[in-house]
Amino acid sequence: MCKTMCKGKSCMLACAAQWLVLVGAINWGLIGVGYFVGGSDWNVVRMIFGSIEWLEALVYIVVGASAVVAIVGCKCGMCKGGACAGSACCKSAEGEKEEEGCCGGSCGCEEKK
Numbered sequence: 661m662c663k664t665m666c667k668g669k670s671c672m673l674a675c676a677a678q679w680l681v682l683v684g685a686i687n688w689g690l691i692g693v694g695y696f697v698g699g700s701d702w703n704v705v706r707m708i709f710g711s712i713e714w715l716e717a718l719v720y721i722v723v724g725a726s727a728v729v730a731i732v733g734c735k736c737g738m739c740k741g742g743a744c745a746g747s748a749c750c751k752s753a754e755g756e757k758e759e760e761g762c763c764g765g766s767c768g769c770e771e772k773k
Contacts (some may be wrong), residue, residue: 671739673739674733674739677726677727677729677730678726680723680726681727684726690702690703690704705720
């Protein structure tokens, strides 16, 4: 999943954020299905950490922060806003390279010289 974001190159923060958002979405889906199918609680986070409320809350905070990273994007040199900016910043409309090292080589433009 994180390999397709930036043609195989993304930082660990962006990759972890994508996975945590995916896991959080599956958890919310299970919560909805559980209530729809009989009012039972299928909250996996509560099943695992339910006896430790602060740890359950911490998991929700981490997943929420991951969603913010996924929406706003990681600002590191590899990610440049959550998606490979190399396709946008390194190539003009005519397909010519615009600026030297504008993406830090994360889009592979350095290899195309």
